[in-house]
Amino acid sequence: MSEPTHQSIWNFAPILMLVCSVTACHLIQRDDTAHPPVASNSALQPEDTDISKYAELCRAELGFVGVPIAPLNCLDGGEVALQIDGMEPTDEQYKLLSEGKLGCDNPSWLLAAGCLNYNFVSHRSITEDVDLALVCRSRYYTTAKNRQAREAAYKVSSSAADFKALYYFDSLGMIVSNKKTGKTCFFDQVDPVYGGFIPFPDRIKPPSLEELPYPKPIGEAAQDAKIKSEVFEITPTKTWKSPIQMVSIDRCTVCHDSGPWKHTAWIPDAVKIPPNPKGVPLIAIGPIFEPWRVRFEPLGVNTDPVVVNGKSEPQRCTACHSIGREFTCKFFMNYAAGLTDPSIMSKRGSEPHRKRTMPPQSDEAKAMNDANFIKDWDDKFLPHVNALKRCCDNPKFEGCRTEPL
Numbered sequence: 001m002s003e004p005t006h007q008s009i010w011n012f013a014p015i016l017m018l019v020c021s022v023t024a025c026h027l028i029q030r031d032d033t034a035h036p037p038v039a040s041n042s043a044l045q046p047e048d049t050d051i052s053k054y055a056e057l058c059r060a061e062l063g064f065v066g067v068p069i070a071p072l073n074c075l076d077g078g079e080v081a082l083q084i085d086g087m088e089p090t091d092e093q094y095k096l097l098s099e100g101k102l103g104c105d106n107p108s109w110l111l112a113a114g115c116l117n118y119n120f121v122s123h124r125s126i127t128e129d130v131d132l133a134l135v136c137r138s139r140y141y142t143t144a145k146n147r148q149a150r151e152a153a154y155k156v157s158s159s160a161a162d163f164k165a166l167y168y169f170d171s172l173g174m175i176v177s178n179k180k181t182g183k184t185c186f187f188d189q190v191d192p193v194y195g196g197f198i199p200f201p202d203r204i205k206p207p208s209l210e211e212l213p214y215p216k217p218i219g220e221a222a223q224d225a226k227i228k229s230e231v232f233e234i235t236p237t238k239t240w241k242s243p244i245q246m247v248s249i250d251r252c253t254v255c256h257d258s259g260p261w262k263h264t265a266w267i268p269d270a271v272k273i274p275p276n277p278k279g280v281p282l283i284a285i286g287p288i289f290e291p292w293r294v295r296f297e298p299l300g301v302n303t304d305p306v307v308v309n310g311k312s313e314p315q316r317c318t319a320c321h322s323i324g325r326e327f328t329c330k331f332f333m334n335y336a337a338g339l340t341d342p343s344i345m346s347k348r349g350s351e352p353h354r355k356r357t358m359p360p361q362s363d364e365a366k367a368m369n370d371a372n373f374i375k376d377w378d379d380k381f382l383p384h385v386n387a388l389k390r391c392c393d394n395p396k397f398e399g400c401r402t403e404p405l
Contacts, residue, residue, distance in 0.1 A: 044244065048288040051187070051240045055202035058185035061285045062178045064130050071203065073213045074136035074169055074195030077122030078270025079147050082106065082115060085348040089117075089144050098141035103344030105354070106266040109335055110255075113137075114343045117144060118169075120195075121271045129180050133261065133273055136195045137171035151215065158219025160227055166215075169195045172239070173252075177260040179274065182281040182405075184260045186289075188246045193239055194231050201236040243288045253284060253296045255332075257324025259405065265336070265357040276322065282405045298405040301325050301395060303387045309379065316359065316384045322405055329392035337385050352377075 047053040059065045083105045084093055096102035097115045104115035118138040126132050143165060145153070154162035172189040187201060196213045209216065212231065221227055230238070241249070255262055259276025267273065282298040300322040305312045317323060323333060334340040338355030348354065352370045353361065356377055365373060391400035 045287065047286060048244050049242050051201045051236045051242050052204065054185070054243045054286060055200060055236070058176060058285055059202070061183050062130050062176060062181070062185065064126050067126055069124075069126060069132075069200040069203075071200070071207070071211070072122055072124070072134050072198040074120045074122070074134070074172075074198065075147060075167070075213070077120035077134065077136065080106070080119045080121060080264075080266060080270045081146065082117035082144075083348075084346045088146065091144055094141065094144035100344065103346045103349060105346050105349040106264070107341075107343040107345065107349070109262075109264050109332060109342045113139070116141065117146070118142070118150075120147075121267060121273070123271050123273045126176070130176060130178050131274055132174065132176045134198065135171075135173045136169040136198075137173075139170050154221075155215060158221055160221045160224040163217060163221035163224075163227060167194055167196045168192050172198065174198075174240075175256070175260050179277050179280065181283070182259075182277075183283045183285050185285050186246065186250075186252045186256075187240050188250050188252070189240055190249065194227075194234060197231070197234055198239060199234065199236055201240050204235060206233050206235060207231075243286055247288050247291060251292065251296060253282070253292045253298060254326045256282070257296065257298060257326035257405075258282075258300065258322040258328050259324075262332075265354075275320075278320070278322065296326055299325050300403045300405050301329055301388060301391045302401040302403055303384075303391050304399040304401070306384050306387045308383045313384070315387065316381060317388055322403075323388055323392075324405065325392060325395065325402065329388075333385065333388065333392075337381070339385070 047057045059067075082089060084097075084102070085105065089097060089104070093102055094117075097104065100114070102115075107113070107115045108119075116138060120136045122134040122136075124132045124134075143150075145165070147166070150162070150166040154166050170190070170192045172187075172193060172195070174187040175184060176187075177184040197207045197211065199207075209232075216222075217224075217227055217231060246252075259280070259282055261273050261276050263273060284292055300318070302318045302323070303315045305314050306316075307313075317333070323329060331340075331342075335342050336358040338352065338357070341350075341355075345355075352374050353366065356373075359381065365376065368376060387399070390397050394400070395402045
């Protein structure tokens with residue numbers, strides 16, 4: 001069987017690394033009892049409490065001072081479609097999903113999220129060295145309609161409810177990162193917010209009607225007092241949590257433990273986000289994020305060469321990826337290897353060729369039947385995964401190495 005080349009695996013690197021998202025990890029249940037306290041109010045700096053000041057700090061630290069950043073529209077991103085056996089869910093299937101009685105092809109890797117729909121991911125290159133990614137999520141089961149169906153409904157009704165169904169999201173996560181230095185800024189929101197106009201957090205000016213995306217508020221939606229306030233008076237403080245709020249409610253580097261960018265196997269179908277650069281540190285900007293750095297120090301797990309079929313081989317998984325010791329170790333590595341499921345899976349989602357997304361499958365592997373594919377994969381790659389899992393469980397185990405990111 002011909003093996004994927006190192007370059008082909010590198011090109012596939014985003015597949016292993018999601019929207020915790022680029023994704024906020026507030027959907028993940030965990031014990032925060034040992035989390036270090038944030039700085040006292042007397043020690044706070046303006047960039048700790050003012051999101052616009054924090055954005056200015058990010059510009060300076062990451063190297064894009066003076067670069068204009070147009071507001072983002074969640075709906076300009078790629079929609080991560082919800083499917084069951086290759087089809088969009090019916091209303092009845094959607095109800096069963098919400099009750100946990102049915103699985104889907106492409107569940108979220110966020111542990112408490114399951115098979116939610118209406119999620120968008122955007123990527124923008126700010127400079128040659130600086131990338132921005134935005135994820136807009138719906139965290140609750142509302143309607144099975146996709147963007148096209150929601151937009152069609154709003155154009156017919158112009159109702160406030162249909163406008164909100166089209167444009168409102170209850171979870172935003174934005175990451176800006178310098179691929180050369182590893183300096184990274186996290187922005188977060190976990191309350192309902194209008195997603196048609198997401199200002200970069202240092203823009204103070206509210207939008208004009210001309211700046212709003214089409215379809216704009218019309219009819220009942222235009223007259224709704226709450227929509228008028230939330231859309232036409234939108235500001236950074238309404239769109240984004242302050243850094244001190246974010247560090248108190250979220251732990252972004254638990255998921256983003258291998259670098260700034262995370263991907264599920266289906267994120268690339270929606271948008272192309274660059275892979276995490278090898279050998280570049282992950283540096284969360286801002287003194288307020290010291291609790292993250294203390295409790296979730298960005299460290300990678302690696303192993304000595306692994307014996308496979310009587311021969312010693314360099315660790316394959318870390319040839320292209322860093323394996324962070326937090327949730328990549330605990331969950332995401334197993335998801336990418338198809339060894340455990342992130343939630344209930346559909347019949348199609350449980351197919352071995354779909355579950356085992358790493359490493360990238362050669363044409364020969366794709367042509368194998370399920371039994372031969374599983375055996376071939378287990379023979380070649382399972383020893384490498386198991387070696388990493390042992391080191392994730394016990395970094396001091398013989399043959400294990402812990403490496404700073």
